[in-house]
Amino acid sequence: ELKVEQNPLFLSMQEGKNYTIYCNYSTTSDRLYWYRQDPGKSLESLFVLLSNGAVKQEGRLMASLDTKARLSTLHITAAVHDLSATYFCAVDQGGSEKLVFGKGTKLTVNP
Amino acid sequence: DGGITQSPKYLFRKEGQNVTLSCEQNLNHDAMYWYRQDPGQGLRLIYYSQIVNDFQKGDIAEGYSVSREKKESFPLTVTSAQKNPTAFYLCASRERGGKETQYFGPGTRLLVL
Numbered sequence: 001e002l003k004v005e006q007n008p009l010f011l012s013m014q015e016g017k018n019y020t021i022y023c024n025y026s027t028t029s030d031r032l033y034w035y036r037q038d039p040g041k042s043l044e045s046l047f048v049l050l051s052n053g054a055v056k057q058e059g060r061l062m063a064s065l066d067t068k069a070r071l072s073t074l075h076i077t078a079a080v081h082d083l084s085a086t087y088f089c090a091v092d093q094g095g096s097e098k099l100v101f102g103k104g105t106k107l108t109v110n111p
Numbered sequence: 112d113g114g115i116t117q118s119p120k121y122l123f124r125k126e127g128q129n130v131t132l133s134c135e136q137n138l139n140h141d142a143m144y145w146y147r148q149d150p151g152q153g154l155r156l157i158y159y160s161q162i163v164n165d166f167q168k169g170d171i172a173e174g175y176s177v178s179r180e181k182k183e184s185f186p187l188t189v190t191s192a193q194k195n196p197t198a199f200y201l202c203a204s205r206e207r208g209g210k211e212t213q214y215f216g217p218g219t220r221l222l223v224l
Contacts, residue, residue: 033212042201043154045212088153090213097142097161097205098169099213103153 006102023089031092134202141207
């Protein structure tokens with residue numbers, strides 16, 4: 001059974017600082033997705049990572065995938081308040097059309 | 112505009128009542144999903160459908176039922192057997208067999224009176 005673990009679950013950081021959110025998963029997969037959720041809202045797709053070594057960047061966020069380590073990272077550079085949200089990673093279970101989601105990382109960026 | 116719509120935005124259920132949440136998509140996606148999210152928690156899969164007239168149970172299907180009579184529609188019924196239905200319900204769709212992400216609707220918040 002595929003399990004997806006994110007850490008940390010809560011992250012409070014100052015504006016201008018850098019930090020990384022980690023997403024580990026338990027079985028082989030080469031399809032991983034990152035989403036953002038603002039309070040009271042739905043999920044918005046951020047990144048789609050489809051192969052080992054894939055790297056995607058959008059603004060101050062950069063996501064990468066290491067399928068051999070079964071690890072994805074979401075790196076935040078020079079955080080700003082607008083990045084405050086909950087970030088979820090999800091892994092494709094393969095063959096079933098299902099995604100398995102991590103518990104989410106609640107990020108708070110303080111001035 | 113292509114996307115997913117969910118209605119209503121808020122829904123109130125009385126004890127012993129069945130209620131139905133609507134989900135419609137015009138993205139021409141084969142696969143559709145229902146998730147439940149409790150406050151401060153992650154997403155749990157209720158049901159999913161890979162094609163019309165077919166659906167599978169997710170991790171927490173008890174107390175819920177679905178139908179998939181049309182490609183664009185995947186309604187979820189919360190039955191009276193679901194004793195703790197208060198949650199945020201999210202519908203999603205995805206291109207089947209591809210490598211696309213899931214696209215989510217705006218959600219329905221269900222509250223028990």
